[in-house]
Amino acid sequence: MPLSYNEYYNEQTGLTIGLKKLLFSEQSEYQLVEVYETDTWGNLMTIDGMVMLSERDEFVYHEMLAHVPMFTHPKPKRVLIIGGGDGGTAREVLKHNSVIHVDMVEIDKTVVDASKKHFPKVGDFENPKLNVLYEDGIAFIQNVKNPYDVIIIDGSDPVGPAEGLFEKDFYQYCKNALTPKGVLSTQTESPWVESYHPSMKKVFGALDDLFPIAKMYLSFIPLYPAGMWSMGLASMGESPLDNNVIKRIQSVSKLLASLKYYNSDVHSGSFALPNFVSKIIK
C-alpha cells in the first residue's frame, strides 16, 4: 500500500491523495496543522485532517474568494481578510492597484509560519501594504475604527476556531466595519455535503437579512469535498452582476493575464446555481 492521505466527507465517501512524505506537523493552540509532499498536487496543507490547499489547486479558491468581491467594489482601497493564514487571498487582493492597505487577521501563527516555509509561492508576505495580525477575527471585527471597502472571510470549516464565522452576529459586525458601498465575501462549504447545509442556511439567511445584495457563487475545487465549493457575496453598493462590474473586470487586462481561473465570464457564470443548490438556502 502506498502512503496516502484520506479525507472522508460523507460517511465513507472521500478523497485519497498519494503522499511522498510528511513535511510539517504541529498541534498549535487551536488546531493540528500538517503539510505533506504529495505525488501530483505539490505540497498540501491540512488542518485537523481537512484539506486547506495544495500548491497545484490553490489558485481556484484564492482567485474566486478575492476577485469576485474586489471587482464588485468600484475602487477598493482598504481590505480586511479574516483568516487566510496561507497568504493566498492577500496575494490576489494585492494585485489590485487601488489597494493601499490590507489587514490580515489570522488567529493561528502556525498556519502563517507553515505557509511561509512550505508554500513560498502562495503568500506575498513581504508586500509593504500587507499588515498581518495574530488575533481572533471575531474579537477584532467588533472593534474596527477605520472601516474597510472589502472584507473577505477566509476561514476553515464550521467546527473548531472558525465556528463563529458562520453566525449572524459576526456578519452584523462585518457590516458595521464596511464603508457605505462595502462588499464582503465568505467561504460557505460544499453543497454536496449535507452535514454543512445548516451552516450554509445560517450564513445566507444572515447575509440576506443584513445586506441589500446577497448571493451564492460556485467554484470547481478538486481537493475540496465533491469538487464543488460555494462562496457568499454581500454588497452594500453594486451587484456583482451589474454591467459596470463586468466592464471593470474586462478593463484590467494585465491583472487578468496573471490569473489561471478567474475572468469576466467565470465571474458571471459562477452565480448560476443548479436547482438543488438554490433549494438548500431558500
Next chain:
Amino acid sequence: MPLSYNEYYNEQTGLTIGLKKLLFSEQSEYQLVEVYETDTWGNLMTIDGMVMLSERDEFVYHEMLAHVPMFTHPKPKRVLIIGGGDGGTAREVLKHNSVIHVDMVEIDKTVVDASKKHFPKVGDFENPKLNVLYEDGIAFIQNVKNPYDVIIIDGSDPVGPAEGLFEKDFYQYCKNALTPKGVLSTQTESPWVESYHPSMKKVFGALDDLFPIAKMYLSFIPLYPAGMWSMGLASMGESPLDNNVIKRIQSVSKLLASLKYYNSDVHSGSFALPNFVSKIIK
C-alpha cells in the same frame, strides 16, 4: 476496514466510496460491468473500474448532456443517442414535447440490463418513442439514412470500446447524419486529469473544424474525477448562447420544474471557462 470502492485518476489521487455490497458483476463481450450498493450514493455502476453513475448524482450528467443541445435546437423531433445504456440521457430527451422518435445505439446490452434491474428510476425504457438498438455506434453512424435533429454522444472514457468516439472521422459522420440546423453534444472528460488532455484537444479540434459553432461547457459531477466534467456542444444552426435559446428554455416551466440541476442560468453559465481550461483546447 470498511468495504470501499477506490478509483484513482491521477497517480494515487482518487475517490473512495463506501460500499454495502456488490449487486451485479458481469464481464460482457466489451467490458466489466458492476453495480454496488453504496453507503450514501444509492446504487453505483462502474465499467472497467470507472464510475459511470450513482442514483444520487446521475441527474447532473444526464440533464446537462441532454438539455443543453435539446434547447439549442429550435424543435428537435428525431434524436440519436450513441451509448447512454443506463437510459438517463434518453429519459431527459423524452421530456421534450417536440420529440417524436429517439434511437439509442448502445453496443453493450449488459449495461442496459443492469440499469433496468438496479437503476429502475434512471431509464424510461417503456416509452414508445424510444427505440434501443444493440449495435456499434461507430458503424451505425456511417449508415444513417434518415437524419437527426440532435445527436448525443454518451460514451465512456477514451479507452476500450469508446475510443473511436474521440476521433475526427466519427464527428464527420455525425455531421453527415444531422439535419441542416442540427446540434450535437458529447462528453469530453475532466480538465483536471492531464492524461485526458490529448483526447480533449482532438475532439474540440475536430468540432471546431467541422461545425460553425463548437464550444465546451462544464458541470459539477461529484463522483467523476476531480468533480469537474467537460462536455462539447456543436451546432449547425443556433448558438447555445443566443437570446432565443435562453427564452426557449424559460418558456417551458413544466419541464424545468422536473429538473434538479439545469436551468437557463446554468445553461449559459456552464459555458464560462476558467483560463486553465480554455488553454487545454486552444
